[in-house]
Amino acid sequence: MTTTTTTNSALTVDDLGVSYGPVHALHDTSFTVGWGELVAVVGPNGAGKSSLFKAICGLVPATGHVRLGEVHCHHQRDRMNAAYIPQQSDFDLDFPITVNELVLSGRRRFLPPWRRPRLVDRHAVSDALACVGIEALGLRPIRALSGGQLQRAFLARAVAQEAEVFLLDEAMSGVDAPGTADMLTVFRDLAEQGRTLLVSTHDLALARRCFDRCIAVNGRIVADGPPATILHGDTLDATFGSGSAVAGFSLN
Amino acid sequence: MDLLLDPYQSEFMRNAAMASLLVGVLAPVVGVWIVLRRLSYLGDAMSHGTLAGVAAAFILGVSVTLGALVAGLIMGALIAVLGTRRRLGEDSVIGVVETILFAVGVILISRNDRKGVELGHYLFGQLTTVNRNDLLLNGFLALVAVAIIVLNFRDLLASTFDPIHARQVGVRVDLQRYVLMVLVSITVVVSLQTVGLLMSVAMLVTPASTARLVTNRVSSMTLVAVGVGVFSSLGGLTLSYHLRSAPGATIALTSAACLLVAFAATAPSRRHVHHHGADNTTDPEAVSVAS
Numbered sequence: 001m002t003t004t005t006t007t008n009s010a011l012t013v014d015d016l017g018v019s020y021g022p023v024h025a026l027h028d029t030s031f032t033v034g035w036g037e038l039v040a041v042v043g044p045n046g047a048g049k050s051s052l053f054k055a056i057c058g059l060v061p062a063t064g065h066v067r068l069g070e071v072h073c074h075h076q077r078d079r080m081n082a083a084y085i086p087q088q089s090d091f092d093l094d095f096p097i098t099v100n101e102l103v104l105s106g107r108r109r110f111l112p113p114w115r116r117p118r119l120v121d122r123h124a125v126s127d128a129l130a131c132v133g134i135e136a137l138g139l140r141p142i143r144a145l146s147g148g149q150l151q152r153a154f155l156a157r158a159v160a161q162e163a164e165v166f167l168l169d170e171a172m173s174g175v176d177a178p179g180t181a182d183m184l185t186v187f188r189d190l191a192e193q194g195r196t197l198l199v200s201t202h203d204l205a206l207a208r209r210c211f212d213r214c215i216a217v218n219g220r221i222v223a224d225g226p227p228a229t230i231l232h233g234d235t236l237d238a239t240f241g242s243g244s245a246v247a248g249f250s251l252n
Numbered sequence: 253m254d255l256l257l258d259p260y261q262s263e264f265m266r267n268a269a270m271a272s273l274l275v276g277v278l279a280p281v282v283g284v285w286i287v288l289r290r291l292s293y294l295g296d297a298m299s300h301g302t303l304a305g306v307a308a309a310f311i312l313g314v315s316v317t318l319g320a321l322v323a324g325l326i327m328g329a330l331i332a333v334l335g336t337r338r339r340l341g342e343d344s345v346i347g348v349v350e351t352i353l354f355a356v357g358v359i360l361i362s363r364n365d366r367k368g369v370e371l372g373h374y375l376f377g378q379l380t381t382v383n384r385n386d387l388l389l390n391g392f393l394a395l396v397a398v399a400i401i402v403l404n405f406r407d408l409l410a411s412t413f414d415p416i417h418a419r420q421v422g423v424r425v426d427l428q429r430y431v432l433m434v435l436v437s438i439t440v441v442v443s444l445q446t447v448g449l450l451m452s453v454a455m456l457v458t459p460a461s462t463a464r465l466v467t468n469r470v471s472s473m474t475l476v477a478v479g480v481g482v483f484s485s486l487g488g489l490t491l492s493y494h495l496r497s498a499p500g501a502t503i504a505l506t507s508a509a510c511l512l513v514a515f516a517a518t519a520p521s522r523r524h525v526h527h528h529g530a531d532n533t534t535d536p537e538a539v540s541v542a543s
Contacts, residue, residue: 057420080420086416095288095412096472098468114403
């Protein structure tokens with residue numbers, strides 16, 4: 001029985017908790033995500049979406065357990081099958097780095113000592129770029145990319161990392177409408193190839209329209225299920241505070 | 253041609269040129285990372301704080317290089333410890349630690365001036381006293397520092413651009429930061445006789461900033477920075493000979509002139525890129541969202 005659960009789930013989070021000093025960002029958080037699932041994680045600012053993703057990747061101290069595939073994560077090196085993609089506002093978007101160099105940084109665990117990329121790594125980079133549809137942009141500096149192209153470059157880095165679980169923090173912020181549509185196509189392609197994607201967003205309309213499953217977070221898991229079922233009055237109140245359902249928060 | 257070669261008839265000027273050349277290569281190579289990480293203030297503070305180590309080493313009769321490195325390490329540790337108290341901003345912590353070490357250096361020197369320790373030599377450089385042994389030691393240090401950066405290039409790049417991801421894929425981001433601080437200490441030591449403590453930050457920051465304006469990759473930025481650094485150090489030295497001006501200050505001003513030229517030359521294109529970036533990537537929500 002245990003074996004079946006293990007092979008069926010790409011990510012298992014069990015009783016996860018994150019605290020910053022006296023502040024509990026996240027508590028009693030448990031859920032399971034299967035291979036190839038595309039999940040929206042919704043919640044207001046400060047709800048703990050970033051903390052959840054960072055805890056899964058071991059980037060903040062956390063209590064509870066995380067399992068990636070069959071691996072129980074104890075150390076940082078156990079978690080390299082998960083890729084955390086931070087918000088664009090966390091970056092210096094004028095940094096002098098090309099798309100190829102950015103994607104190559106995902107290959108670190110495969111590089112020999114002294115980190116000189118081999119031919120196989122160069123191929124992995126171009127394959128990853130092709131995988132997200134930006135194969136022509138490898139030599140571009142990132143500051144010459146649009147918001148959507150940059151987000152795809154980060155996805156390519158995760159592909160090159162050979163990650164199986166992608167955790168995207170506010171991936172749609174700073175991306176225009178056509179860019180968002182392209183991103184969703186890439187998400188679906190990656191999911192069809194068996195990769196698991198969790199995308200945090202505060203855009204409920206987007207979550208409702210484009211995702212099959214939605215996890216609502218506000219310090220804990222408030223609801224988990226198909227967006228049509230869970231994104232209604234009571235859940236919205238519990239997630240975004242009372243009155244948000246009445247005000248039609250982001251549901252236009 | 254004579255104007256360029258005349259100064260270098262004497263051996264001490266040839267030694268001075270070699271010493272300047274080493275600074276012109278090393279400081280920009282390290283400085284690229286200081287500029288990209290926006291740590292110019294830390295670089296400035298490290299150079300001043302090094303005075304305590306230099307003075308102590310001179311008085312104890314041990315290697316000045318060792319003294320400077322120890323001071324750099326103590327500084328790094330103090331900044332790390334005081335920085336754990338979040339209520340103190342890191343810039344304030346750096347300012348306090350810099351002052352402690354600089355003041356200790358000044359006191360040590362002022363109490364031992366009869367031993368021939370001259371404050372001005374350390375603060376402004378003393379190119380004419382450079383001898384062959386200094387050159388060998390500085391050359392060795394510069395070689396080690398450049399090798400560390402070249403061999404560590406990809407991890408430095410990853411942890412400078414995206415420290416969170418770098419940590420996730422196994423880069424020891426904290427270690428990188430300490431290594432960089434040690435490299436700044438080494439740069440200050442190598443710059444000591446050429447431009448002096450007070451202006452070593454000029455060679456650390458100005459050539460790299462100049463290169464930042466005209467390049468789109470860290471590798472090309474490093475090459476351009478070294479070009480500007482070598483031009484400034486040798487050009488500044490030659491100029492100082494003819495103008496009978498202080499060599500360190502003349503070198504610093506020559507590199508500043510390069511920055512101003514690059515600034516003027518790139519003005520239209522920088523404006524264009526700014527607009528381009530704003531159209532595509534800036535979104536009020538992207539800035540305000542934090543969960």
